[in-house]
Amino acid sequence: MLRYLPAPDALTMPQEGITLVINDGSAVTTALCAELVGNGHQVVVLTFPIGSSTLRQSFPAGVVEQQLPDRQAETMQQALGQLTAPVSQFIYVHPRLARVDVQTFAQASEKDDLKTAFLFAKYLKPSLNADTWQTRPAFLTVTQQDGALGTANSGQDAILGGGVTGLTKSLNLEWPGVFCRSVDLSPELTATEAAEKIRQELYDSNICLTQTAYNAVGKRFTLVAEPVDPTKEPLLNARINERSVFLVTGGGRGITASCVNQLAITFRCTFILLGRTALQHAEPDWAKNRSESTDLKRQAMEFLNASGAKPLPRLVERLVNEVLAQREIRANLEYLKTQGATAFYRSVDVTDPEAIKAVLDELQPQTGPVTGLIHGAGRLADKLIEHKTEADFDAVFDVKVLGLASVMQALSLADLQHVVLFSSVAGFYGNVGQTDYAMANEVLNRFAYLFRKNYPKSQVVSINWGAWDSGMVSPELKKMLLAHQVEFVPSQEGPLALVDQLSIQAQDQVQILLGGTLPVAKAVTDAPLRTYTINRTLTLDANPFLAHHHIQEHPVLPINIANVWMAQTADMLYPGFKLYREDNVKLFKGIVFDGNQPTDFQIVVQELEKSAERVHVLISVRSQRGGKLPMPHYQSEIVLVSQRPKPPIEPLPDIRNMVPVIADGSVLYRDGTLFHGPDFQGVKQVLSLDETGALLLCEHPGLSWERQGQFPSSSINGFLTDSMYQGLLIWVRRFHNCACLPLTTGWVEMTQELPFGRPFYVSLRVVQSTEFSMSADLTAFDAVTGVVFLKTQRASVTISRTLQWTLPEEVAS
Template sequence: GAVQERFPHLPSLGPEQLGTLRTLDQIVDLLAEGSDVHPKAEAAATAPRHLVELVALPPIDHQDNTFGDHPHAVVIELGPDQESSDGAAIADALTNHHWTVRRIPLTGTLDDIDTTLTGTLDERTDLCIVTVGSTHDWAEATRALGATILAAKHTHPALLNTARTGTRAAFVTVTRIDGALGFVGAGDPVGALAGGVGGVVKTLGVEHPELFSRALDIHPALDGDRFTTAVLAELHDSAVDTPEVGVGELGDRQTLVPGIHAGSAEQTSVHLNTPVEITALTADDVVLVTGGARGVTALCVRDLARHCDARFILLGRTELVPEPQWAHGVEDQDLRRAAIAGLGGTATTPREIARTCAAITANREIQDTLTVLGERGRYIAADVTDTAAIEAALGADRDQITALVHGAGVLADALITKKTAGEIARVLSPKIGGLAAVLGALGETPQLRHLVFFTSVAGLYGNSGQADYAAANEALGRFAATWKHRHPDHHVTAIDWGAWDGGMVTPELRGYFLDRGITLLDPDVGARAFTEQFTTARRDDVVILIGEAKSLATGQPSHRPDTIVRRNLSDLPAHRIIAAHRIGDHTVLPATFGLGAMINVVERAHPGLCVTTVRDFRVHKGIVFDHPITDVSIETTHTDDNEPVRVHVQVFGTENDRRVPHYAATFELSTTPDSAPAVPVTWPTTGADAEILYRDATQFHAPPLQGMRRILRDDADTLVLGCALSGAPVALGAFTGVLHNPVLADVILQGPPVAGHRALGSACLPLGIGRIDYYDALPDDEPFVLIVDNARRGPVDALVDACAVTANGTVLQRFTDVTVVTTPDLSEKFRESVRQWSA
């Protein structure tokens, strides 16, 4: 960032490039190579487009004994009215819960704040809470983001010391935007910039995953005890896969996807061969583009110009100067040799030669862009943060501008512990201060109808060394959402760009991304994605991700402390799916939900990992809703520190003041499941209606759980069933895993009791599974095939295997050694269930 600030003609380095460089020599060598826009064959010819949006979260699973004994907290307060602030309320609430609390109100410049915090936070700290007050001032909002980074810088050493003791150490920010992380957009756009603290928190989580890092946005209407109760509850959440949580006016919780919590809910694709028709920009439109004469921004501008008749004003830092005589007619790759010859005998150093060559290639790139634009293009050199300079440079064109594309930005990569106030300001300034200056220069321009911001996947996921860059980009996303809410007829989009391929992406860097499973974004496809945002179909996208929905950083550590988690079940019996699982007169929690609760808790404690194997699942005593049941205790124990991660989990309830075991299993987690095997297809594509299995009380499930549809094969050794069922989430997904859907998994467990009925002559229930292998998720509301075989009879039980496969035999999930058990009165209970749901 400092180098680019001093030499603005240098090519721009994106986070996907600079984030992997660790020495000045590496950076200078890359900068000297010139343009970063040439496409590479390895980049994908298409790209995914993900809508960044809010999704509902289930209620908190409360972790007991989260913090150590006699915990200490520091509450850092940013913004006006600090003595009557949220910070004071939080401090009082913590004190009432036997915390030792220290309050630190912060004022002044970032340098002042850095000085204030230096050496003052070395004592024991279990929790740091940063409260960010509301503001309508651009400078104050920017300062708050920088101050949050400095707070993380100065508190995290003490927090890490606490984390090493095995108890939770937490860094938490609290904003009061809209209770939805700034994405509902009900407030002031400048005030919504505070949502950029999420970028800081996510980056801290990447750099120090052993910390509990969370950005909370609490609805402004939640006050008093409701406010502090919401904050304190989040501190004890067992899940660590939600670095951002919004708490609404009614206590409802939300987070953003895609992210480490979950993938995108809505995804489309960008294709170069898709026709593009832009009616929103005509010859009467003028598009102002910051940082738009070079690099990927220039690529985007060129593609947009090919699809519309608008005029373009490109604003950059580089002053256009004539080339030296020795560079005339010399190709870019030969400039260094020509410079050495042309500057021979002077005191010019090799690095000065490299900078001179980079300046020449930068000028050439600007000229190339202007050549493509022809008479429709104009370049102005000005400081993007200087309102007066921008206004003067625009001149008479100021009142003609109808669209703003804000692509300016710089980097100053350093881990949070190494960040300086000056570096933070340099990064925040062009993104946030630049937007303020440009909008200030344009004034109250009624014709400004399009706002497009270049943001980054580094903000969406966090990226090591880029807390300030992540904060700036996330702030612009919240600004976009709020501006759109205020101007619903405007086109407002923040584009979180994934990793672009380009001339500075070396084979080593490309290999790094391939090893991480990240496909680089082809420059032509990226430019087309930008152009498509001006089409009618895409103009209402507010925040989108173009490229892979994956973090650029390395994954979370595998080890997590053993926990005791309390989950509330009081709302479950009313759900139609649970009510459909009625055995005789009793509603019983399906075993796959008990299994799902354990999987959910384990996976959310290990972001980036999923359960791929389950061993020795046992139902000790099913959960029967014939009396009020509130909480169950889910207790995890890590069996070793090796790969794969193994966690033993037990679920306990309480009956008559006695501790009652319900379920137990051991889980293996990994980043991806093994490659799926296949089985021979030995069944026809159609068969008899499987409803008879429910009607004749071989099974008891009511229609919402009746997933066995066709009997495709039925002989002495094997039963093959065609299955399909809607797997709509229950309890906001609280019983779901990456590969486990409790509703669809119940269909798998419906097969073995059918085989058990035939072996034992009476109704059966599943009470254990020797092993589960997950290869892929079961298809939701789509057909799959269930193979039930290898039945082995015992006195009152049987072991049966069940395997869910696709129509072509690819294994999705295999349940081995399913134990089914019968009792003398179970068949009559099944018949009673059928009488009730069929009446």
């Protein structure tokens, strides 16, 4: 689903080297060049011909344009060799094509455009990954699909360009020192607006994010996977029966065949299976009655020797694999027959629509019209991008994408009730060595939304499969996934999951992830220590929750939100690490929105130490004051770790034998104890309260991402930690009968994310209390399991006998 994002913070970085832009032929490229030159970039534009025409555009002064005669690999390499300096930043702007439909989506010209981005990634790998850059090297791709990463397709939007997201996400894993980002812009944005958004993304300090989108009004989003609650219905219903006919590509072997077998068990329908392997009438004599792999290899070697050929390992492997493939297909066909299903197998090139039509013309008089499609054909050529070839790209991309296009051209689409696309988490997350495979699968994901828009009565789903324990995974990849503790899809459960996905209950799920995720990117930690300066424009309008946090009639940024600001800034700079500890949290000058507040802030991140296991930084937040020295606001030390220790368990209170001191926490927000509006009202009950401490029961249903503004909850939730700290105000009000304001915190330890929508306890233990201040240790732990989410030591407040709250009902919500 799409998730709202605030505007990006801007990383301050020197400009060096060349920013290379691939021209899409529109005003967007021209406006982008002006934006870049205005920010100190040395810009070179490469322009390719469109058809037989040469583009003629006027670029700003300082921009160098190279007109290239064609898209041949040699031409691209020659153009790079003529540059006067190395490339530090690459921006590929994908052309926006004319209207397409589900049968014409795979335009050859757009595939060529996509391959251009792929080849430039290959050729620019050495330059972008050089360890001498003072600036941040970048690989940025731009599409103008729908401003929603293909999920809001109008039914006519070209989709092949969406494949670049698979490229950038995979490069993000292969190139940990390069900023990789895909941006999808609504075509309704003006060229100037689009250029500004692209430049903002290029400077974004968040290197954990790999894809963003801007809709027609300029709101920013990303695409995330959200857990789906299992259906509560005991039996799942589907519009599939014995009369259903499925065309299945790649259906003779592997995981696709396993899924077909389960469908046969469940529905006993008819299958037309298409595969690459041509079935032979009989096995070769040397393989007969041989079942063991080692025995087959020995017999294959003897056969080659007897034939006068050298028994090279690759020849032996090919002969054995051909035999095993034949056996697997025959076994699957026999199994389908035993389950009461009807199955036909034909060897065909799935990228050839005429060949598929011929098969359908032959078989549909017997089977009836095809009512369902399972596109499971696929091919791998796993290599790092610098070792990839054009042939690799074509082999992997064509069977997925052109194969789908061929099937669409061959079928009667009006008869289709089900369309199932076997995509992969390699497309959704990216994967090392699978740039081409990720690109192809991202196109399949985009196609699902295109098809659904045009055929809303058909059930279509793109299943982003995780790696199967018996699937299309090379030994090297499997070893890497196991090292990263990636969970495999069990071969017995995957087919059952597919059957569930074809149920009526799942008919609105157009794209779904089934199985484990893939390894995430890991920040580079073997480079010298650095200091980063990040810029943020902080406004009241961008943060709606501030309407629920007024002190003395003015909105005030809560100290816990400021803590989130510092912690998340560090978190976004170091992918592969988790927030663990925040030390010496200091408040110098709070941010009060009284009309005179600053809007431009700098977050300075100074690395103190870093290793593969731990990163320690000092973070300061300060505002600019027009020529004067910056004003300090907050400071803390942040520790991130590659692996958090197992969270401790707190004993659960026996609430059955407790009489709450305050049974209805909402009273606290009305009687002057607390001043917080609904966005911060998380205290549900005060279970105990005495001179030594307190115990609170807290829960908050959550806020929309847009309402959370520039401080969205992620590794740390500022809205819920604020509920924790409200325990200090409750205690001070009870035992000092006055208000208080936060001062400092000794340390915060984060062992697990504190989630919305789940009850938790807050244990408060008073450490010190005087007439002027109070400090306490706080622990937040799960109300069901006792798992500790967060602990703070010596959270201190200053006590004020004159401070008066502005109550929530006095503030506009």
